Amino acid sequence: MIENLVIVESPAKAKTIEKFLGKDFRVVSSFGHIRDLSKKNLGIDIEHNFEPDYEVPKEKAKVVSELRKAAADSKNIWIASDEDREGEAIAWHLVSVLKLDLLTTKRIVFHEITKEAITNAIETPRQVDMNLVNSQQARRILDRLVGFEISPVLWKKVQPALSAGRVQSVAVRLIVEREREIISFETVSAFRVTAIFLIDSGKGENATLRAEASKRFPDEKEALKFLELCNGSKYSIGSITIKPGTRSPAPPFTTSTLQQEAYRKLGFSVAQTMAVAQKLYEAGKITYMRTDSTNLSNLALVKSREVITSEFGEEYSKTRQFKTKSKGAQEAHEAIRPAYLENATTAGNQNEKRLYELIWKRTVASQMADARIEKTSISIDMNNSPVTFQANGEVIKFDGFLRVYTESSDQENTDEERYVIPPVTKGMPLSYDNITATQKYTSPPPRYTEASLVKKLEELGIGRPSTYAPTISTIQNRGYVSREDRPGEKRELKIITLLGGKFTNSTKTEVAGKEKSKLFPQDIGMIVNDFLIENFSEIVDYHFTAEVEEQFDEIALGNLKWTGMIEKFYSPFHKTVTNTLEKKERKTGVRVLGNHPETGEPVTVRMGRFGPVAQIGETGNEAKPRYASLSKNQLLETITLAEALNLFRLPRSLGVYDGEEMIVGIGKFGPYIRFKSKFFSLKKDVDDPYTVSIERGIEIILEKNETDKKKVIKDFGDIMLLNGRYGPYLVKDKQNFRLPKGTDAEKLTKEDCVKIIENSDKTKKSS
Numbered sequence: 001m002i003e004n005l006v007i008v009e010s011p012a013k014a015k016t017i018e019k020f021l022g023k024d025f026r027v028v029s030s031f032g033h034i035r036d037l038s039k040k041n042l043g044i045d046i047e048h049n050f051e052p053d054y055e056v057p058k059e060k061a062k063v064v065s066e067l068r069k070a071a072a073d074s075k076n077i078w079i080a081s082d083e084d085r086e087g088e089a090i091a092w093h094l095v096s097v098l099k100l101d102l103l104t105t106k107r108i109v110f111h112e113i114t115k116e117a118i119t120n121a122i123e124t125p126r127q128v129d130m131n132l133v134n135s136q137q138a139r140r141i142l143d144r145l146v147g148f149e150i151s152p153v154l155w156k157k158v159q160p161a162l163s164a165g166r167v168q169s170v171a172v173r174l175i176v177e178r179e180r181e182i183i184s185f186e187t188v189s190a191f192r193v194t195a196i197f198l199i200d201s202g203k204g205e206n207a208t209l210r211a212e213a214s215k216r217f218p219d220e221k222e223a224l225k226f227l228e229l230c231n232g233s234k235y236s237i238g239s240i241t242i243k244p245g246t247r248s249p250a251p252p253f254t255t256s257t258l259q260q261e262a263y264r265k266l267g268f269s270v271a272q273t274m275a276v277a278q279k280l281y282e283a284g285k286i287t288y289m290r291t292d293s294t295n296l297s298n299l300a301l302v303k304s305r306e307v308i309t310s311e312f313g314e315e316y317s318k319t320r321q322f323k324t325k326s327k328g329a330q331e332a333h334e335a336i337r338p339a340y341l342e343n344a345t346t347a348g349n350q351n352e353k354r355l356y357e358l359i360w361k362r363t364v365a366s367q368m369a370d371a372r373i374e375k376t377s378i379s380i381d382m383n384n385s386p387v388t389f390q391a392n393g394e395v396i397k398f399d400g401f402l403r404v405y406t407e408s409s410d411q412e413n414t415d416e417e418r419y420v421i422p423p424v425t426k427g428m429p430l431s432y433d434n435i436t437a438t439q440k441y442t443s444p445p446p447r448y449t450e451a452s453l454v455k456k457l458e459e460l461g462i463g464r465p466s467t468y469a470p471t472i473s474t475i476q477n478r479g480y481v482s483r484e485d486r487p488g489e490k491r492e493l494k495i496i497t498l499l500g501g502k503f504t505n506s507t508k509t510e511v512a513g514k515e516k517s518k519l520f521p522q523d524i525g526m527i528v529n530d531f532l533i534e535n536f537s538e539i540v541d542y543h544f545t546a547e548v549e550e551q552f553d554e555i556a557l558g559n560l561k562w563t564g565m566i567e568k569f570y571s572p573f574h575k576t577v578t579n580t581l582e583k584k585e586r587k588t589g590v591r592v593l594g595n596h597p598e599t600g601e602p603v604t605v606r607m608g609r610f611g612p613v614a615q616i617g618e619t620g621n622e623a624k625p626r627y628a629s630l631s632k633n634q635l636l637e638t639i640t641l642a643e644a645l646n647l648f649r650l651p652r653s654l655g656v657y658d659g660e661e662m663i664v665g666i667g668k669f670g671p672y673i674r675f676k677s678k679f680f681s682l683k684k685d686v687d688d689p690y691t692v693s694i695e696r697g698i699e700i701i702l703e704k705n706e707t708d709k710k711k712v713i714k715d716f717g718d719i720m721l722l723n724g725r726y727g728p729y730l731v732k733d734k735q736n737f738r739l740p741k742g743t744d745a746e747k748l749t750k751e752d753c754v755k756i757i758e759n760s761d762k763t764k765k766s767s
Contacts, residue, residue: 001073001074001075002026002070002073002074002075003024003025003074003075003076004021004024004025004026004074004075004076004077004078005025005026005028005070005071005073005074005076005077005078006021006025006026006027006028006078006079006080006108007027007028007029007030007067007077007078007079007080007081007094008027008028008029008030008080008081009029009030009031009032009081009082009087009090010029010031010032010278010282011029011031012279012282012283013029013113013281013282014027014028014029015027016113016282016283016284017080017113017118020113020114020115020118020119021118021122026070026074028066028067028070030063030067030081030090030094031060031063032090033060033089033090033093034056034060034063034064034067034090034093034094034097035054035055035056035057035060035093035096035097036054036055036057036140037052037053037054037055037140037141037144038053038054038055039055040053042144042145042148043055043144044141044144044145046570049563049567050141050563050566050567050570052137052140052141054093054096056097064097064098067094067097067098068097068098071098071100076106077098077100077105077106078106078107078108078122078125079091079094079095079105079106079107079108079128080108080109080110080121081094082109082288082290083109083110083111083288083333084288084290084291084333084465084466085132085133085135085136085139085466085556086136086466087109088128088129088132088133088136089132089133089136089137089140091107091128091133092128092130092133095128102127102128103127105127105128106125106126107125107126107127107128107129108121108122108124108125108126109121109126111287111288111297111333111334112281112284112286112287112288112334112339113281113282113283113284113339114284114339114340131555131556131557131558132556134555134556134562135552135553135555135556135562137562138551138552138555138562138565138566139552141566142166142548142566142569143165143166143167145566145569145570145573146164146165146166146539146573147163147164147165149573149574149577150163150164150532150536150539150577151163151164152581153535153577153580153581154528154531156581156586157531157580157581157583157585157586157587158524158527158528158531158586158587158588158607159524159527159607159609160609162478162524162528163478164528164532164539165471165474166539166545166548167457167462167463167467167471167545168471168474168475168478168480169528169529169532169539169540170457170462170540170541170542170545171453171457171462171471171472171475171481172475172480172481172521172525172528172529173529173532173533173540173542174448174453174456174457175447175448175453175475175481175519175520175521175525176521176525176526176529178445178447178448179447179520179521179526180637181444181445182444182445182447183637183638185442185444185445187441187442187443187444188441188442189439189440189441189442190216190217190218190439190440190442191216191217191218191219191220191222191223191437191438191439191440191494191496192212192213192216192437192438192440193212193213193215193216193217193223193226193227193230193435193436193437193438194210194211194212194213194435194436194438195210195211195212195213195230195389195432195433195434195435195436196208196209196210196432196433196434196435197209197210197211197235197380197389197430197431197432197433198430198431198432198433199422199424199428199430200429200431207422207423208422208433209378209380209391209421209422209424209430210391210419211378211380211389211390211391212389212390212391213226213387213388213389213390214379214387214388214389214390215387216440217437220439220494220496223437223496224437224496224503226385226387226437227435227437227496227498227503229382229384229385230382230385230432230435230498231498231501232384233382233383233384233385234382234383234384234429235380235381235382235383235389235429235430235431235432236380236381236383236427236428236429236430237378237379237380237381237424237425237426237427237428237430238378238379238380238381238388238426239377239378239379239426240376240377240378240424240425240426241376241377241378242374242375242376243374243375243376243377244372244373244374244375244397245372245373245374245375246370246371246372246373247370247371247373247400247401247402248370248401249320249365249366249367249368249370249400249401249405249407250362250365250366250407251294251322251335251366252294252296252322252335252336252337252362252363252366253335253336253337253359253362253363254291254292254293254294254324254335254336254465255274255289255290255291255292255336255465255466255468256292256454256455256458256465256468258273258277258289258336258358258359259273259274259450259451259454259468259469260451260452260454260455261358261362261407261408261451262355262358262451263449263450263451263517264408264409264451265358265408266351266354266355266358267517268351268355269450269483269517270450270451270454270468270469270472270473271469271472271473272351273355273469274289274469276351276352276355277289277336277355279348279352280346280348280352280355280356280359283348284339285338285339285340285343285346285348285356286336286337286338286339286356286359287334287335287336287337287338287339288333288334288336289336290465290466291333291334291335291336291465292324292333292458292464292465293324293333293334293335294322294323294324294335295321295322295324295333295334295335296321296322296334296335296337296363296366296367297334300334300337300341300363301319301321301367303341303342304317304319304341304363304364304366304367305317305319305367306342307341307342307364308364308367308368312368312403312404315369315398316368316369316400316401316403317367317368317369318367318368318369318370319367320366320367322335322366335363336359337359337363338356338359338360338363341360341363341364343360344357344360345357345360361404361405362405364404364405365401365404365405366401368400368401368403368404369398369400369401370400370401371396371398371399371400371401371402372396372397372398372400373394373395373396373397374394374395374397375392375393375394376391376392376393376394376395376421377390377391377392378390378391378392378421378424380430391421392419392421393418393419393420393421394418394419394420395418395420396418432498433499434497434498434499435497435498436495436496436497436498437495437496437497438493438494438495439493439494439495440493441491441493441512446518447515447518447519447520448518448519449517449518449519450472450483450517450519453472453519454468454472457471460542460545460546461546461549461550462542462545462546462549463549464549464552475525479522479524479525480521480522480524480525480528480529481519481520481521481522481525482519482520482522483517483518483519483520484515484517484518484520485515485516485517485518486513486514486515486518486633487511487514488511488512488513488514488515489511489512489513490509490510490511490512491509491510491511491512492507492508492509493507493508493509493510494507495507495508523589523607523611523612523630523635523636523637524607524611524612526589526635526636526637527587527588527589527607527636530587530589531587535576535580535583536573536576536580538572538573539573548569551565588606588607589605589606589607589612589636589637590604590605590606591604591605591606591636591637591639592604593605593614593639593640593641593644594641596616596645597645599616601616601617601618601623602616602617602618603615603616603641603644603645605630605636605639605644606636607636608627610629611629611630612629612630612634612635612636613627613628613629613630614627614628614629614630614639614644614647614648615627616645616648626648628644628647628648628650629647629666630647631647631666632670646690649690650664650665650666650689650690651663651664651665651674652664652665652690654673654692654693654694654697655694657675657694657697657698657701658676660675660676661675662674662675662694662697662698662701663675664682664689664692664697665689666689667679669681670682670684671687671688671689673692673697673700673701675697675701680700680701680704681700682700683700687700710723711723711724713728713745713746714745714748716750716753718732718733719731719732719750719753719754719757720732721745721748721753727739728743728745730753730756730757732757737756737757737760738760739756740756743756
């Protein structure tokens with residue numbers, strides 16, 4: 001008989017907890033959820049008050065069987081799933097499936113996996129909180145209803161195999177609306193004037209003062225006119241403003257702020273951040289990683305003070321408790337912090353080390369003194385123009401928390417930097433060293449990164465800590481949005497320089513529109529978004545979606561009945577679904593671009609069965625229409641007639657080589673050359689399928705053939721010994737087989753290879 005059985009969600013967590021509990025406790029894992037809504041039909045009995053029909057999936061049958069056996073052999077059962085609503089639902093499902101008593105089964109929760117936290121949880125068990133369970137059930141059922149009912153509408157009216165989700169559709173809408181802002185943005189240029197002034201120190205050496213004109217000039221003519229005034233002007237120091245100020249640290253991490261900073265500082269995707277944080281939590285190194293609280297425990301506050309005082313001195317310590325600002329913050333969790341603050345670093349892989357150090361720095365910095373700064377602002381007057389020059393500087397008088405950590409920003413290409421202004425007095429005369437007018441272009445609103453999208457969703461009150469990562473993964477997996485890098489385009493900037501009374505004109509090149517890891521809407525995402533706005537406006541309404549989240553919070557507090565909330569939503573929603581299905585028109589995003597310049601046939605673009613296509617001609621005419629797929633970075637909404645016509649230049653013949661024709665085309669995996677029934681990929685960002693020459697084509701083919709030759713170590717006919725990314729391996733009947741460790745591939749005979757394959761097959765069968 002087992003004295004105490006503890007059930008947790010993950011094997012890693014089980015290992016860590018078992019170390020603290022001793023021999024009287026056995027800790028087992030449920031491997032996450034053990035049951036979910038049935039996949040047969042809807043899984044919800046709408047007629048009977050939305051009664052859910054739960055089932056244990058096939059892949060979980062073995063786990064459930066083992067848990068039932070363990071539970072039957074145990075005196076006391078403790079359920080220690082995660083402390084959020086999802087974890088509470090897992091606890092309830094375990095009670096139901098294992099046929100435990102809801103009133104006597106001990107439910108324990110903890111913010112961190114430390115001996116003290118686990119011991120405290122064992123001493124203070126509670127019952128499963130059905131309010132939290134019902135909140136999770138309401139979310140799951142509502143999302144199933146939305147997906148199950150809208151998806152068939154999309155199949156019929158837009159394209160087969162599509163799906164929609166409540167929070168995901170709002171996230172797509174944000175990205176689509178931002179893209180349209182960018183499309184409609186009109187870039188304008190103006191000239192920014194900067195100057196380096198000389199200050200006569202009286203010691204034979206001149207100090208310099210950097211400043212910018214208070215006005216920008218619309219064109220080159222106006223900028224030159226101003227520089228001519230500058231050349232004949234006398235300069236003097238006007239006003240001097242010195243303001244002492246402070247900068248305060250950011251609060252400790254919540255789920256969303258951790259995702260944002262890990263992206264900015266470490267380049268982690270949202271999903272990657274959560275996966276690494278999960279490992280750190282389960283190993284007992286950090287507190288629970290799904291939280292919207294900035295609160296720190298009293299123990300953490302005391303420990304932070306000890307660490308800061310010991311490491312940096314008493315003057316660097318300032319104990320703070322931050323108030324959570326996010327809308328509808330759920331449960332009284334703690335912020336994400338190290339479990340043991342005395343450890344500034346941790347063991348683990350590189351990503352675990354980097355994320356842990358980020359969490360440590362942010363936590364410690366939040367309990368450090370403000371930085372004291374001095375901001376200086378100086379105006380420089382001209383005697384022949386009302387335009388002034390402005391010099392701004394900042395000096396750190398006491399670094400405080402900045403000694404450990406500075407929060408990053410989503411703003412890119414910022415010119416801000418700390419600049420120390422030399423000593424000056426009001427009325428002091430200055431002379432210019434050089435004055436430069438540089439052409440600058442306005443920038444459209446930035447596209448969302450995964451992290452800035454999370455920030456926006458949180459600001460709108462949409463989603464909760466457990467939903468950000470799956471939401472962002474889902475919209476990419478469905479093909480509605482893609483995360484991409486774009487190289488941008490070069491453009492020339494005009495520069496006019498005034499130096500020693502002479503004017504010189506020059507240019508410099510900048511890359512405009514360069515993007516890294518930004519979220520781009522795909523055509524199908526834009527079409528689905530427009531269809532949902534047109535027919536299901538509530539589903540993609542920001543305020544409505546936030547209100548639904550607030551209702552889930554009210555259910556969690558026991559202030560709202562979940563079935564009533566679902567009923568209020570479902571009745572009008574279902575009517576909308578029925579009405580939309582009755583409409584005949586389909587949404588294909590069709591656009592008429594114009595007529596073919598030679599044949600006069602109409603040229604259109606639309607969403608085809610297998611993606612966005614351009615079409616020349618009309619169906620039903622004698623001449624069949626011609627089709628071409630749009631390139632990866634082209635949108636139905638913005639493609640021009642010329643760009644569409646250009647697509648029909650492929651596939652094209654490069655000419656004949658070695659007695660065979662070389663054909664260039666674009667396929668599923670990008671541009672290629674087809675030669676002798678083989679495909680050779682063109683190099684990304686190097687070869688353009690529309691302009692690549694026969695000479696370059698031959699070069700690509702020869703390079704690939706040479707690489708393939710090096711790949712083949714030995715060819716035994718039906719068995720190939722090849723060189724792979726991770727070393728030599730065997731291929732037979734399209735199956736790969738590893739070589740035993742220490743095998744000399746060069747010495748292998750065909751008989752040796754046959755034995756290796758036979759032994760490999762035996763191992764597979766026995767396992």
